[in-house]
Amino acid sequence: MADRDSNGAADATEHSALDTALDASDPIAREAQTFPRLSAQMIERVMRYGSEERFAARAPVFSRGDRSVDFFVVLEGSIEIFDVDEHDLPQVFVVLRTRQFAGELDLFNERQVLVSARAGEASRLLRVKRADFRRLVSTEADIGEIVMRAFILRRVGLIRHVHGGVVVVGPAHGADTLRLQQFLSRNAYPHRLLDTEQDAEAGGFLDCFSLTAADLPVVIAPGHRVLRNPSLAQMADDLGMTETFDHATVFDLAVVGAGPAGLAAAVYGASEGLQTIVLESLAPGGQAGTSSKIENYLGFPTGISGQALAGRAQVQAQKFGARLAVSRAVTALDCEATPYRLSLEDGATIRARAVVIATGARYRKLDVPGYERFEGQGIYYAATAMEADLCRDAEAIVVGGGNSAGQAAVFLSRSCGHVHVLVRGEGLAATMSDYLVQRIERSDRITLHACCEIVGLEGDASLRAVTWRHRQTGTETTRPVSAIFAMIGAEPNTGWVHGCLELDAQGFVVTGERAGHGADSPYATSRPGVYAVGDVRSGSVKRVASGVGEGSVVVQSIHRFLHPPLA
Numbered sequence: 001m002a003d004r005d006s007n008g009a010a011d012a013t014e015h016s017a018l019d020t021a022l023d024a025s026d027p028i029a030r031e032a033q034t035f036p037r038l039s040a041q042m043i044e045r046v047m048r049y050g051s052e053e054r055f056a057a058r059a060p061v062f063s064r065g066d067r068s069v070d071f072f073v074v075l076e077g078s079i080e081i082f083d084v085d086e087h088d089l090p091q092v093f094v095v096l097r098t099r100q101f102a103g104e105l106d107l108f109n110e111r112q113v114l115v116s117a118r119a120g121e122a123s124r125l126l127r128v129k130r131a132d133f134r135r136l137v138s139t140e141a142d143i144g145e146i147v148m149r150a151f152i153l154r155r156v157g158l159i160r161h162v163h164g165g166v167v168v169v170g171p172a173h174g175a176d177t178l179r180l181q182q183f184l185s186r187n188a189y190p191h192r193l194l195d196t197e198q199d200a201e202a203g204g205f206l207d208c209f210s211l212t213a214a215d216l217p218v219v220i221a222p223g224h225r226v227l228r229n230p231s232l233a234q235m236a237d238d239l240g241m242t243e244t245f246d247h248a249t250v251f252d253l254a255v256v257g258a259g260p261a262g263l264a265a266a267v268y269g270a271s272e273g274l275q276t277i278v279l280e281s282l283a284p285g286g287q288a289g290t291s292s293k294i295e296n297y298l299g300f301p302t303g304i305s306g307q308a309l310a311g312r313a314q315v316q317a318q319k320f321g322a323r324l325a326v327s328r329a330v331t332a333l334d335c336e337a338t339p340y341r342l343s344l345e346d347g348a349t350i351r352a353r354a355v356v357i358a359t360g361a362r363y364r365k366l367d368v369p370g371y372e373r374f375e376g377q378g379i380y381y382a383a384t385a386m387e388a389d390l391c392r393d394a395e396a397i398v399v400g401g402g403n404s405a406g407q408a409a410v411f412l413s414r415s416c417g418h419v420h421v422l423v424r425g426e427g428l429a430a431t432m433s434d435y436l437v438q439r440i441e442r443s444d445r446i447t448l449h450a451c452c453e454i455v456g457l458e459g460d461a462s463l464r465a466v467t468w469r470h471r472q473t474g475t476e477t478t479r480p481v482s483a484i485f486a487m488i489g490a491e492p493n494t495g496w497v498h499g500c501l502e503l504d505a506q507g508f509v510v511t512g513e514r515a516g517h518g519a520d521s522p523y524a525t526s527r528p529g530v531y532a533v534g535d536v537r538s539g540s541v542k543r544v545a546s547g548v549g550e551g552s553v554v555v556q557s558i559h560r561f562l563h564p565p566l567a
């Protein structure tokens with residue numbers, strides 16, 4: 001057990017900017033920022049937002065699985081934060097003392113909290129109710145910054161130490177194991193994998209839960225609940241990752257898709273007073289969330305991982321009050337209804353007066369026999385640390401000549417034995433940024449194969465070998481490759497708006513003048529009050545920064561639509 005109070009928590013008057021804090025590599029500084037102690041003067045200000053309560057020793061303050069937990073500050077005594085072990089015994093991993101506060105990111109949303117808290121001894125705590133907590137962080141900016149930074153760092157700590165998480169049991173290379181892990185990682189949910197490829201008994205877990213290999217993968221949830229190969233929606237619901245909504249509510253704005261463009265629309269919409277909901281089929285971040293490093297986004301000279309960017313944007317949107325439903329694909333837009341009605345995969349509906357479509361695009365598939373069999377078991381569409389681990393020291397292929405392919409090749413070359421970049425064209429110069437082309441050319445761990453295409457896949461449970469053919473000479477090459485990263489352009493995610501909006505020949509949403517609404521907004525679609533931003537929009541620049549820009553700017557047009565000026 002770490003007693004954080006005795007571990008160097010500094011007075012919170014000495015704080016630096018959020019970004020500096022998040023990049024801090026000094027463990028003591030990080031500890032102080034994760035569990036800060038508010039100054040006496042700050043406590044005086046916080047007192048105005050809450051009321052004092054007395055707790056007996058060991059009295060519960062909140063429990064894992066609760067929703068809508070309040071914000072607690074220790075005035076006297078202590079709060080112990082704990083998880084339960086496999087014998088259901090509490091394991092305290094943090095003790096918060098005078099002028100320290102409890103809580104983490106779930107204080108900004110309605111998800112179930114991940115850990116429990118109790119009074120360490122007879123204690124006097126300040127309870128700040130949810131609505132007052134929101135007022136506190138937005139009004140008292142200095143305190144809000146300390147709290148926000150601490151909450152982000154605490155979630156990082158929960159993930160790192162798997163406090164308040166779940167155990168995934170299954171074969172590391174199994175497509176379903178990967179599917180579950182990707183979902184948990186991309187939603188910043190703490191978890192660890194018991195890899196049955198390494199240990200067939202998974203450390204006794206299979207016996208303990210009467211499971212056989214046929215049941216795998218499983219997720220062991222709190223209370224020893226076993227979820228057998230759950231769908232993402234089932235797992236999200238079971239773990240309380242999805243917010244609950246009053247379906248009678250009419251939102252001002254529904255944003256469909258939580259990629260960079262959708263998250264930007266949510267931040268600007270919510271911060272400008274619109275009651276905003278974001279509906280996301282998978283996890284925040286979109287395509288950008290699968291990028292190992294974005295180097296051309298303004299303000300991050302050393303680059304930022306897509307997941308880190310998305311994580312911050314999500315917290316920012318929630319701080320301003322935006323609601324976020326993950327694992328909730330929108331299946332249809334009823335554009336005859338007023339307000340607009342969006343149908344979700346689970347049969348529920350959401351009503352909103354304005355809609356922003358930010359559903360982006362998804363990667364195209366290769367046309368090779370046996371392709372589907374290896375999807376998720378050797379064929380991937382993202383190159384994050386998780387996929388890189390799966391092809392450590394082995395040969396990998398990146399297919400594609402765009403920037404995403406270039407980034408993936410450079411990133412994978414650090415851990416894979418060798419990376420082959422395959423393109424059908426003559427080279428990379430016409431399609432990839434020069435800095436990436438140069439890195440690929442200079443690397444002795446990457447080989448470019450121009451004018452080539454994959455013609456054969458071999459393997460059993462997972463991919464073992466790949467054959468490619470030179471399109472001009474017909475020469476075939478077979479290599480022992482365990483991972484293919486397919487990055488060959490994208491198709492828009494617009495199947496769900498069919499019949500409702502004007503689409504271009506490729507299926508992207510037509511906006512602005514071409515949609516007959518140029519005077520209103522370049523992002524207006526053929527339906528009043530429905531806008532499209534980011535990669536899903538016909539003619540858009542397919543970049544993070546442009547998506548963020550469009551998502552931010554569109555909110556002005558939504559205000560004009562919702563509150564038209566009097567004639």
Ligand SMILES: Cc1cc2nc3c(=O)[nH]c(=O)nc-3n(C[C@H](O)[C@H](O)[C@H](O)COP(=O)(O)OP(=O)(O)OC[C@H]3O[C@@H](n4cnc5c(N)ncnc54)[C@H](O)[C@@H]3O)c2cc1C
Pocket residue numbers: 256257258259260261262279280281282283284285286287288289290291292293294295296297328329330331358359360361362382383403404407493496533534535536541542543544545547
């Ligand atoms: C590997 C990779 C690396 C990249 N690197 C860079 C880079 O370095 N710099 C750069 O500028 N750009 C980069 N890009 C491009 C950039 O990521 C995209 O341009 C950007 O993410 C587009 O943002 P978006 O919000 O419009 O759409 P997306 O990012 O595609 O997000 C759309 C979201 O909508 C969700 N969605 C789809 N359908 C539905 C539905 N029916 N219901 C609910 N939700 C739905 C998806 O799950 C997704 O989360 C990269 C892309 C990839 C794939």
